Amino acid sequence: FLIHCSKQGYPLSSLKKIAWVLLSVSNKLDVAHSERISRSAVEYAVDHRARVYKQPVLKTQSRKSRLYLIHVVTEWLRFSGAMEELQERRNPVTDNIQSYIKFMRYERGLSPATISFRQSQVTHFLKSLKYARSLKAISIHDVDTYLASRGRHGWSRRSLHTLSDALRSFFRYAESRAWTHGIASAINSPHIYEQEGLPLGPTWKEVKQVVDSFSSSRTSDIRDKAIVLLLAIYGLRAGEVRNPSCNSAQATMHPALSIGS
Template sequence: MRYLIEEKGLRQRSIYQYQIFLRQFAAYLERIRVDNLAKLSPTVLSGFIAEYAPPRVSWSTVRNACGVLRVFLRYLNREGVMAKDLSSLVEFPQSYRHAGVPRSISWEQVEQVLAGIDRRSASGKRDYAMMLLLATYGLRAAEVASLTLDDIDWRNERLKIRERKAGNTTTYPLSAAVGAAIVEYLKNGRPATTCREVFMRCCAPHAPIGSAAVVCRAAHFIRKAGIRVPRAGSHVLRHSCVQRLLNANFSLKHIGDYVGHRSASSTQIYGKIAVEQLREVAFGNGEDVL
């Protein structure tokens, strides 16, 4: 980890992803009883990748795991732990950009998810506010988890999202429904703490909630509503926000700016769920649409 921070200059979020993948690799080695990293072989490496493949995780996650593994193998060779650099033997699985379809659900289903949250409890008040943020602004789980009290401008009714994945900061108008949900949580659900993060764990120790917890809570309420969707989680609500903007005829450029995409190409995949525009193409008016 010190090498990744001091020499490669990775951000803390990237370090966290490295830790997740390397822990899983360590658990795999323990299970197959490889107790010395010098004994790593192409067979061991390919076995880990094969076990890690879909349907357990998405292909993009497999690619990320392969990237982490390659860096780790190069490091082992540099440090003299392994005589040969095996990183070139870890091949990235073939995948195609925009090959999938965003995991959106209808707005009626989003309302079902929100209705299934018991807002009488402290955790319910917190979860309702978090789910509203995901669905209304299309935020990422990490952006919800890192939201602080200083990011909410109550006087001017503004909500600031800092340090987005694209490296920018976005300011939104504060929705009345979102504002009311956050106020209800702050007054009647949030534990007493000196932390500036808005959303906290309900059980001691009262620390700020993490992005993984936001993902898990979203998945829980989606399943509770009886909605079947691949890999239920916070991104389903993010995609549903984009679907709603598409249905309201917003351009992909405006949508990309709204949800914090780094480039316009990241938004292009949502053209697959622009149902009304695609229907016009199918009816023969494609040139007018394009």
């Protein structure tokens, strides 16, 4: 399966992640002796998988990770011919999605990872519109409502931006086939700032490491330690540290620690 994924263009980082997923669930799935493995068995294997290490995980991250794990295991079982496929009622827009997939694969030449991601995002969006029997019944209001709901579920601005791009690509293709009209150009993606991913400041653990580095009795270390504490604890600005005054210090510090006390 890993060789197959490699031939499909998956990068080494993705192959390592897939290998880790399969390793963590392998002891919960009896592929050799079971004729077919059901979706519920896959979910059980994922929920009871072996954990290499433990660390705090946000609920939003946990949900996304679980869906990714189920997706990887399901694709592996399908590749191995061991997945129990349910005969689902055909969705009216299934043909539209399949046509879009062929367009991405044969005309655009996109990677399997990109095709799989866009397919899953578009399918999830269309399934959320249970009343929609055709693409013509969908409006930009439906798209905006869906994006807003993803934001309320903890999606980051960058994730929403990627989702918007996927939906815009699908509706642009749909409009080229006259399945719908005027939606692609109306989809607005959240703005991504150049330095958005940078932290607002150091953590308190990092500040303590800096403070602890001034451990000698040298005058420079004593001075630098005091400067860092003034900046970190009392929130003084650089100018106030360079040119301290009793008024600014007393307004900032606790009365018991004010200059002159």
